């Protein structure tokens with residue numbers, strides 16, 4: 001009898017975590033590495049949020065809490081959905097977990113049975129297919145190439161739906177492409193979903209606040225209120241409030257799924273960290289004006305990186321609507337050989353050679369289900385980004 005679970009064979013370790021780890025190890029060994037792999041803002045958590053956490057510690061808010069969140073945080077989340085998305089929820093329709101990742105994990109563990117399919121547009125956030133497999137479901141990957149702006153078309157969605165489809169997993173603005181769906185684009189998708197009453201919508205709105213130019217964020221239950229009763233809207237404080245380490249994510253939706261998620265959570269992590277929950281109350285209820293300032297900084301960096309990459313031979317980089325990622329194509333580099341002698345047969349070879357020869361860590365596109373591309377997280381300083389673009393340019397110029 002094997003010692004390890006058969007479930008383990010269905011999942012891979014996160015490639016983005018692996019790239020960041022490798023970059024850290026090379027840097028620790030004295031190499032000059034620019035790490036553009038990690039998906040987290042370089043900004044610090046705002047002072048008022050830190051103070052709220054410290055106050056919570058002093059006030060003794062250091063004990064177990066209700067499994068899926070303290071009432072104060074659930075209310076703050078209801079207020080946020082009303083204020084920012086025009087969505088009306090009661091606290092009984094809200095679940096708080098240890099990061100957005102655990103929210104998704106709970107939702108899928110609580111709802112999937114063998115044979116259930118989850119539609120995932122590719123490129124996708126690396127964890128989606130693996131969490132679906134952990135839950136015993138089957139990911140149904142739908143390619144969304146650069147030519148369609150990395151966006152799912154209504155026809156492709158229609159074609160992917162079967163009687164076994166349980167969820168449509170939607171993410172806008174997207175990790176890894178930064179693509180954001182306009183109201184009309186999303187409405188075209190929700191029109192398809194209206195025709196298939198057995199399909200639920202799992203929308204991951206983690207990058208809501210990172211929206212650029214004239215792109216306006218919108219979410220499925222807002223665009224099509226008739227989907228409210230079968231939509232779970234996921235969000236969190238990790239990216240917008242620079243709180244990745246605090247581990248607070250949340251969702252709102254029908255009580256049937258919220259109650260099931262509570263049951264899973266009560267038998268796994270019990271509750272999200274009490275101190276982080278109080279910090280999240282302040283994040284959601286406190287001043288929001290810094291979000292726009294930070295967004296401006298990300299916009300400047302986006303423009304810097306898009307221009308820098310489009311100046312590299314063999315690379316084409318579209319301009320994303322949001323998040324803090326770009327997802328350039330390296331189609332023009334495939335088949336060439338690097339100065340260090342590596343044949344670039346795919347995007348993983350490209351990323352490996354770039355790291356080894358120029359010290360720039362990026363994540364290869366195959367990890368996100370669409371090649372030949374790579375992802376850059378530009379949530380780092382302008383200086384590091386400028387230097388990284390120079391190194392990528394020199395790497396590409398050396399390809400023969």
Ligand SMILES: Cc1ncc(COP(=O)(O)O)c(C=O)c1O
Pocket residue numbers: 039098099100101102125171174175204206236237238244247248249
């Ligand atoms: C699209 C998307 N969803 C969810 C998450 C998970 O967020 P958290 O750190 O709150 O678990 C991430 C983090 O990278 C993400 O990019």
